[in-house]
Amino acid sequence: MEEKKHMVGGISRKTLERLPVYHHYLEGKFAEGTETISAPMIALDLKLNEVQVRKDIASVAKTAGKPKTGYAVKDLIDDLEEFLGYHNVNQAVLVGAGYLGRALLSYKGFEQYGVEIVMAFDSDGRKVDTKIGGKMVLPMAKLENLCQRMNIHIGIITVPAKAAQEVCDQLVAGGVRAVWNFAPVHLNVPDHVLVQNENMAVSLAALSKYLYEVQKKEEPI
Template sequence: MPKALIERVARYHQIASRAGESGQSQVSSAELAEYVGVDATMVRKDMAIIGVGGRPKVGYFVGDLLARLNDVLGLSRRNEAIVIGCGGLGSAIARYPGFARYGLKIVGVFDSDFSKVGQLVGEHRVLPMEKCKSVIEVFGVRIAIITAPGSRAQQLCDWLITRGIVGIWNFAPVDLRVPPNVAVRNENLGIGAAQLIYHVNNRTTPTAPAP
């Protein structure tokens, strides 16, 4: 799927999850469209692409929609992950309650700073880096969330890949490079800041009604 479609599908999944959790049984293409910020025609096209059938004036059944979205995104299986780096951001991620919905399960939190090892971060006790290899093997971990300092992030990333990690979620302030058989997502606060500032400077001002 193209990148923009994957992002929309992830958003459909989020709204469907919330609808399901709040006991809603149906969701309309208009609701999905409003949440994702596209028009209802695009929602219906997307649903056709991923093979979800809707009904006129009813919309989509939340259960069916969610099952299909879980399949498409690969969220049906459990995805074990580890967090490397236990500063403010790493701790916040390790405690983030919203990952269960995605089958993402954090099974280990690591730091190279011995003063942090042994501390509790949410439900996780911080482990020393020497234990990382074993945890990856024991739990079959595929995803590593990196919040280590930028200076060490690429080296760490390369090492994790040799240990069998195939998905890197990077919050260090550098863009990490990975081989083509590894997935990487670089969260980049700077890029976010630049985009927000552009939009602040190019806001649509509400237009006055025509005279």
């Protein structure tokens, strides 16, 4: 009965990560006037395997593709949007209006993926009552109460590491069910709360390491 941890709504996280890529690609095709498209074509353009494309599509599409023709671009876009929750926006709050917090508040990409950051909180009085990316920055004292009243279930933590656990506790007290954590600390939360850690440094470190290995090979002693 229990769904496996790495599955979300019947599809794997890997597939879920590719869905917005298809959506973006299909939007472009649709704008160009393309009405139908085949899996091999999508796979070629996005550098994916065509079977993978078909399986991904099968997991979200309501209508089947047609042999020899492919899929209706408009239908695919609609199905992707419904699946990704475009018309069912989840609201989120952000805590910590530093550089990273401001970057996220100003980022235009979230809403098209079914998430809207509705307000921010910061402990710095100078930031409170200003607007960033069109969103109000409010004092920490209002966090718990506002999250509850607005029935908000997603919290984004962009505060320094030493403040993160306390912020997290306040979010959980406010009813938040999922936390996107940019602070480089392990957060302790109740079982019903999901924490997703984001470590910007790791991605760049991996890239750097890769480069170092390549260079080592090219410049033998």
